[in-house]
Amino acid sequence: MGLDEGCCGSTTGTCACRQREPAMTATADLTWRDYIDHLAARLGFDRSGHRVRPGLYRLNNPSPESPVFASAGYTLSFDALRSSLAGRDAWLLVLDTMGINVWCAAGKGTFGTDELVRRIRLADLAGQVSHRTIILPQLGAPGVSARSVAQQSGFHVRWGPVRAADLPAFLDAGEASPAMRRVTFPLRDRIVLIPVELAHALPYALAASAVAIFFGHADIAGTVLLSVAAGTVLFPVLLPYLPAKDYTVNGLLLGFAVITPVVAAGGGGTGWPGLLWAGGNLLLWPAITAFLALNFTGCTPFTSRSGVKLEISRYMRIIAAMAAGGAAALALALLHAGGMA
Amino acid sequence: MFDSYRTTTLRYDRDACIFCRACLQVCPHAVFAAGPGHVQLAAAERCMECGACAVNCPANAISVDSGVGCANALIRGAVTGKETCGCCGDDEGNSCC
Numbered sequence: 001m002g003l004d005e006g007c008c009g010s011t012t013g014t015c016a017c018r019q020r021e022p023a024m025t026a027t028a029d030l031t032w033r034d035y036i037d038h039l040a041a042r043l044g045f046d047r048s049g050h051r052v053r054p055g056l057y058r059l060n061n062p063s064p065e066s067p068v069f070a071s072a073g074y075t076l077s078f079d080a081l082r083s084s085l086a087g088r089d090a091w092l093l094v095l096d097t098m099g100i101n102v103w104c105a106a107g108k109g110t111f112g113t114d115e116l117v118r119r120i121r122l123a124d125l126a127g128q129v130s131h132r133t134i135i136l137p138q139l140g141a142p143g144v145s146a147r148s149v150a151q152q153s154g155f156h157v158r159w160g161p162v163r164a165a166d167l168p169a170f171l172d173a174g175e176a177s178p179a180m181r182r183v184t185f186p187l188r189d190r191i192v193l194i195p196v197e198l199a200h201a202l203p204y205a206l207a208a209s210a211v212a213i214f215f216g217h218a219d220i221a222g223t224v225l226l227s228v229a230a231g232t233v234l235f236p237v238l239l240p241y242l243p244a245k246d247y248t249v250n251g252l253l254l255g256f257a258v259i260t261p262v263v264a265a266g267g268g269g270t271g272w273p274g275l276l277w278a279g280g281n282l283l284l285w286p287a288i289t290a291f292l293a294l295n296f297t298g299c300t301p302f303t304s305r306s307g308v309k310l311e312i313s314r315y316m317r318i319i320a321a322m323a324a325g326g327a328a329a330l331a332l333a334l335l336h337a338g339g340m341a
Numbered sequence: 342m343f344d345s346y347r348t349t350t351l352r353y354d355r356d357a358c359i360f361c362r363a364c365l366q367v368c369p370h371a372v373f374a375a376g377p378g379h380v381q382l383a384a385a386e387r388c389m390e391c392g393a394c395a396v397n398c399p400a401n402a403i404s405v406d407s408g409v410g411c412a413n414a415l416i417r418g419a420v421t422g423k424e425t426c427g428c429c430g431d432d433e434g435n436s437c438c
Contacts, residue, residue: 107391107409141367141393142407159366176366183369245344247412298411301369304390305408307346308415314345316416 020124026057028086030079037075042192044199047099050075054096056123057082062089064130067171069160070116071137072097072105080164081137088171091129095119103301106143113145117152126154135160138181183301190236193299197232201292204228217334223262227285230258231292239300247303248315251293255286268333277333284326287319294319350406351388355379357402364394364403 041050052073059082068091071081078094095115097105105111120126120134134155136144139162146157161170161180170176205228209221235242235254242250259281268277294311297303351372358379365373365380373394374383392407409415409424418424 106393107407138367139369141397142391143396145396146363147397147399162369178371181366181369182371245346249343294412298409298413300410302346302389303410304346304349304388305410305415306348306350306390306406308410308412310345310348312412312415312419 020127021055021122023056023058023091023123023128024053026059026078026082026092028059028082028088030083034075034079038079041076042195044196049099051099052078052094054094054119056119056125056128057092057094059085059090059092060088062091064128066090066129068093068125068129068134069136069167070095070119070134070140072100072102072111072140074099074101074105077101077137081167084164084167088168091125093119093123093125093134102137103139103142106140109143111140112143113148113152116144116149120149120153120155132156133158137164138162138176139183185239185301187237190239194233194236197236197292197296197299201228201232219267220330223259223281223285224288226258226262227255227288228292230254231289231296234258235289235293235296236299239296246311246315247297248290248294248311248319251290252286252319254293255289256282258289259285269337273333273336276329276336280326280329280331280333282326283322284330287322287326290315290319291323347386349385349388350390350404351382351385352404353382353385354402355381357400359400359402361399363397363399367393367397369393 037050040046052071052075054073066089069081069085070093071078073094073096077097078092082092093116095105095111096119097110097115100108100110102111116134116136125134126132132155134149135158138159141159144157146159149155149157159176160167161176162183163180166176166180170180205224208224212218212220212224231251231254235251238254239250242253244250244253263278263281266274268274268281294315297308297311353373360379362375362380365375369391370384370387370389372382372384372388373380375381388405389410390405390407392405395403395405395407414424
């Protein structure tokens, strides 16, 4: 069925023949297949392949009075929802977000007012349930105007908690506590992002290391990997403990912290070549770490667009100059050493 | 110094607020707080410019230049004109998150 088609192929979105997409079945139990899929998603395998078929699902044995929850067509989102509703009867309405999570899809508008209204119609939700309330994940709010949904579908949007794991407490209390409404970024959430960060940076790091080793500089291969590990592994882990607010500044500090012992251990010789070697190391590698740290802004639930723009305009030229100057200094020092040898 | 996030494009018109509290529910950073008769802008510096409050404010009391706070996407946007890092789903349907 095409994106703009109604249930009978009409493009108006109305359902003249009262046919509806039959509801599918979902369980709250996660199987080993689900866990393998989650692992693959976290490792960045088949990035757009973790999709859930859009439409209405029955969880356990829902009646017309059972609550309706909306979710994204992404396995990690849908599985978080259904597993948190263990032991409860519910209707789950999956929007077509093309394998993207709730938050990102809401930002793009695919988890949005139009798609929600369309799915309510396609599933004939009004014919399945006797009430007119649909519970949405709070992080879907950037894409969904609750007022427009009510006007267009008759369904009242109730904002659920940020985390699906809080749903049982939310349902039992009848409302979200202030803590349930706040987004957090605990160690576990930061650590699970590391594999994808590494997958982005490692091809470049390994290529650079291979070139360095080819020219007989295994020590440089080591510093390449050290600066990349600092930006993609240490930075996410240490994020709340780093002193500055700006990611680039924290990345520079972290980069200095890991490269300083290497420089202090020596290896660049004496005199001006040694100074050049030390200066080159202290300029180039922290700049690499800082760039990776700046790129981590997109993974956090904190950074604003205008703030990131300001960071880029403040620091990009500085770290680019540091990298270029540092690389030139290192190259000169190594050329000199090569000439001496 | 070293805090680029003091800036925000969030604008709140207290006189227009009808105290429906929708913004209190959708904001993931408690930027707004319930005040007497209207909501108050409690912590604008925590705003990540997601736009949820503005989209859900029936009185149009809130405006914000929303978008992704992602350096990768913004740098690519400056270079290629297409503001995406591929992470949150690009036109080809690829994604990492």
